[in-house]
Amino acid sequence: MLRKLHKYANPNKFSLIIMPIKNVCLYTALPLIAIGLIIGLFFSPPDYQQGETVRIMYIHVSSAWISLFAYVLIFLLSVFYLIWKFPLFVLMAKEIPFVAIIFTLITLITGSLWGKPTWGTYWVWDARLTSFLILLFIYLGLIFIDKAFKYNVNGDLSFSYLSIIGAINIPIIKFSVDWWNTLHQPASVIRASGPSINIEMLIPLMIMSTGVLLLFFYLIFTNIQSAIAEKKILFLSSKD
Amino acid sequence: MNNLFYIILKKDFKDNLLSNKAWFTISFFLLCLIIFPLAFGSSQYLELNVSISAIWISTLFANLIALDHMYKEDYNDGTLLYYIVNKVPLVIVVYAKCLSHWLFSGLPIILIAPLCSYIFSGYSENNLNLFISLILATPIFTLIGSPIAALMLGSSLRGAALTFITLPFYLPIIIFGVMGTNINNSNINAEFYLLLAILSIGIIFFPMITVKILKSIIN
Amino acid sequence: MKKKLSLTVTKLTCKRNSISIFNPLSFKVSEGQMLIIKGKNGRGKTTLIHCLAGLLSYQGLVKWKGVEGKIGYIGHKFGLKEYETVYDFIKFWKAVYDSKVSIDEVVEFFSLFNVLFSPIAFLSFGQKKKLTFVRLYFFNNNVWLLDEPFSGMDDNNRELIVNMIESHISNKGMVVLSTHEKGRILNIKNTKELVIE
Amino acid sequence: MSELFLIFEMNGYGFFIWSAYGVWFVLLILLFLKVLLRKKEINRKLKYLIEKNDGFEE
Numbered sequence: 001m002l003r004k005l006h007k008y009a010n011p012n013k014f015s016l017i018i019m020p021i022k023n024v025c026l027y028t029a030l031p032l033i034a035i036g037l038i039i040g041l042f043f044s045p046p047d048y049q050q051g052e053t054v055r056i057m058y059i060h061v062s063s064a065w066i067s068l069f070a071y072v073l074i075f076l077l078s079v080f081y082l083i084w085k086f087p088l089f090v091l092m093a094k095e096i097p098f099v100a101i102i103f104t105l106i107t108l109i110t111g112s113l114w115g116k117p118t119w120g121t122y123w124v125w126d127a128r129l130t131s132f133l134i135l136l137f138i139y140l141g142l143i144f145i146d147k148a149f150k151y152n153v154n155g156d157l158s159f160s161y162l163s164i165i166g167a168i169n170i171p172i173i174k175f176s177v178d179w180w181n182t183l184h185q186p187a188s189v190i191r192a193s194g195p196s197i198n199i200e201m202l203i204p205l206m207i208m209s210t211g212v213l214l215l216f217f218y219l220i221f222t223n224i225q226s227a228i229a230e231k232k233i234l235f236l237s238s239k240d
Numbered sequence: 241m242n243n244l245f246y247i248i249l250k251k252d253f254k255d256n257l258l259s260n261k262a263w264f265t266i267s268f269f270l271l272c273l274i275i276f277p278l279a280f281g282s283s284q285y286l287e288l289n290v291s292i293s294a295i296w297i298s299t300l301f302a303n304l305i306a307l308d309h310m311y312k313e314d315y316n317d318g319t320l321l322y323y324i325v326n327k328v329p330l331v332i333v334v335y336a337k338c339l340s341h342w343l344f345s346g347l348p349i350i351l352i353a354p355l356c357s358y359i360f361s362g363y364s365e366n367n368l369n370l371f372i373s374l375i376l377a378t379p380i381f382t383l384i385g386s387p388i389a390a391l392m393l394g395s396s397l398r399g400a401a402l403t404f405i406t407l408p409f410y411l412p413i414i415i416f417g418v419m420g421t422n423i424n425n426s427n428i429n430a431e432f433y434l435l436l437a438i439l440s441i442g443i444i445f446f447p448m449i450t451v452k453i454l455k456s457i458i459n
Numbered sequence: 460m461k462k463k464l465s466l467t468v469t470k471l472t473c474k475r476n477s478i479s480i481f482n483p484l485s486f487k488v489s490e491g492q493m494l495i496i497k498g499k500n501g502r503g504k505t506t507l508i509h510c511l512a513g514l515l516s517y518q519g520l521v522k523w524k525g526v527e528g529k530i531g532y533i534g535h536k537f538g539l540k541e542y543e544t545v546y547d548f549i550k551f552w553k554a555v556y557d558s559k560v561s562i563d564e565v566v567e568f569f570s571l572f573n574v575l576f577s578p579i580a581f582l583s584f585g586q587k588k589k590l591t592f593v594r595l596y597f598f599n600n601n602v603w604l605l606d607e608p609f610s611g612m613d614d615n616n617r618e619l620i621v622n623m624i625e626s627h628i629s630n631k632g633m634v635v636l637s638t639h640e641k642g643r644i645l646n647i648k649n650t651k652e653l654v655i656e
Numbered sequence: 657m658s659e660l661f662l663i664f665e666m667n668g669y670g671f672f673i674w675s676a677y678g679v680w681f682v683l684l685i686l687l688f689l690k691v692l693l694r695k696k697e698i699n700r701k702l703k704y705l706i707e708k709n710d711g712f713e714e
Binding site: 037041042046051052053055056059060063099102105106109110113114116117215219222223225226229230232233236237 | 667673675677684694
């Protein structure tokens with residue numbers, strides 16, 4: 001089993017394998033996002049409480065999911081790297097923070113634009129908002145540690161250990177709205193008793209989320225290919 | 241086993257005293273505190289909220305500053321290498337280091353903070369809360385800092401990067417700590433239980449991960 | 460019954476940044492023998508010793524047999540604190556090893572009377588290097604890995620260390636030693652040489 | 657014309673909704689450009705190096 005995995009863990013081969021997957025991701029993501037945008041902006045009904053502003057949800061919630069999912073991905077890849085020591089895992093994990101930080105920024109900005117009409121302020125220091133801000137700083141820290149160890153052998157290890165330590169923040173974010181009574185509304189889609197959201201809003205949200213997720217994968221895969229090529233450049237230029 | 245812990249703790253304690261870094265943290269804490277009345281420009285008492293935040297902010301920064309030389313000297317002069325080759329259990333070393341670090345960067349602050357709060361605000365009813373929440377929070381600062389200090393050992397820009405990377409991990413602790421100090425908070429036990437939960441998980445988890453990091457990063 | 464002490468290395472390589480540092484090495488050292496690793500700077504002598512000490516991950520096989528307790532090791536870094544006194548240093552490592560050897564004996568063997576209560580910062584390079592051997596003296600480990608033990612030492616100290624190594628080998632110990640010096644550096648029987656290209 | 661305006665006004669919440677979507681779009685485009693430019697740059701370097709090493713393979 002491990003030996004089979006090892007065959008695909010060869011960076012050059014991996015780079016070739018993800019080539020078609022990457023393109024499929026891009027060409028499904030773009031139409032899905034377009035459909036999601038059109039339904040979400042013009043055809044979905046307004047909320048009975050929040051009115052038209054609920055349309056911000058389609059981009060806000062989808063990017064929030066992506067930013068959390070990205071961290072889980074980094075965490076898993078780091079754990080795999082520490083167990084099996086394939087450098088490919090950490091190479092993949094290192095490419096995620098930069099993409100994820102943009103999605104976290106989108107989440108925070110759209111969230112505050114959603115908060116102004118519904119709560120009356122752009123920003124409150126409540127549990128979920130603060131913990132999401134901390135997530136942003138943890139991503140920044142991960143990028144920073146990658147840069148600080150650029151030509152050091154221990155960089156990979158430091159990166160993966162830091163991402164494992166930072167994973168403590170993820171459950172805090174996920175459950176912050178359930179544990180504390182805060183301004184932010186509790187989870188309404190992913191919860192034990194099934195979604196509490198109107199089906200007409202759920203459909204565009206799901207389409208949008210799938211589209212953005214595929215786009216995220218496209219960006220990650222492209223970055224991974226670049227990183228593999230970068231390694232190759234380093235190898236070639238240090239050869240003689 | 242107990243004996244070894246005691247020996248290493250004693251040596252670390254001595255190192256701290258001899259290398260003059262022992263008084264650094266508490267002096268930094270006091271200096272940082274003095275800034276607040278000056279910056280608020282008031283010749284009278286500070287407001288209670290302000291004095292509490294001043295104490296928490298100073299604690300945070302004093303701990304951040306002290307973190308840098310937790311493992312630095314032992315790494316640079318090779319003592320850690322000798323510990324590992326000679327199979328001295330690193331768990332004991334890490335626990336001893338955390339304890340001695342806390343004795344110099346946590347304990348003095350805990351003892352001195354209620355007094356500072358009284359001097360600054362002229363108000364002493366929240367002192368017990370401040371005392372308890374500091375007792376719970378400062379060991380967590382040390383414990384969270386220890387793996388991060390260990391994994392920045394090989395990096396060239398250690399000091400600045402360490403401060404930047406550690407700060408986000410300290411933020412939840414300071415949130416709960418300030419909430420626990422607030423005397424108007426009716427549900428104050430909840431924060432203490434939460435800090436206690438983090439402390440009791442952290443006291444196992446963080447030293448373990450520090451040992452792993454030190455072992456893999458040493459060469 | 461005690462196992463006979465031996466070290467067998469087969470096809471050992473060590474990779475850093477996916478470039479192997481030395482060509483695959485195979486050798487065998489047994490009880491009462493000394494291995495001298497020779498080579499120029501940057502050929503991986505230190506890396507080889509770190510691999511043998513288990514500090515680095517490597518490809519190939521390193522098989523120790525009959526090692527008693529811990530491995531004695533001397534590296535480039537001394538593990539000395541500048542502000543510590545020599546006496547404190549000796550006392551600390553005696554306590555860590557839980558050794559039966561008395562401090563007086565160590566002081567006499569290494570002739571440290573004059574510097575016993577001075578901070579280590581006042582010591583010369585050679586004296587500091589000599590002090591690192593105190594760790595070997597305390598613990599009765601039968602394997603020694605010495606990385607460039609003679610660099611920066613004067614003749615007296617050198618003789619002291621050579622005597623130490625000789626008596627260790629005649630006590631059925633094993634020594635692996637690396638050096639960049641050319642020619643025969645020690646007059647000890649049972650010496651093997653390994654040259655890293 | 658007024659109907660179109662109504663759609664864009666969104667019951668008076670138009671500013672928030674459209675600026676949120678605008679921020680989303682601009683940030684995603686910037687990210688996309690950054691990723692693609694990096695890839696292009698690296699491929700250019702790699703091509704140059706491979707040519708210099710006369711058709712290096714694996």
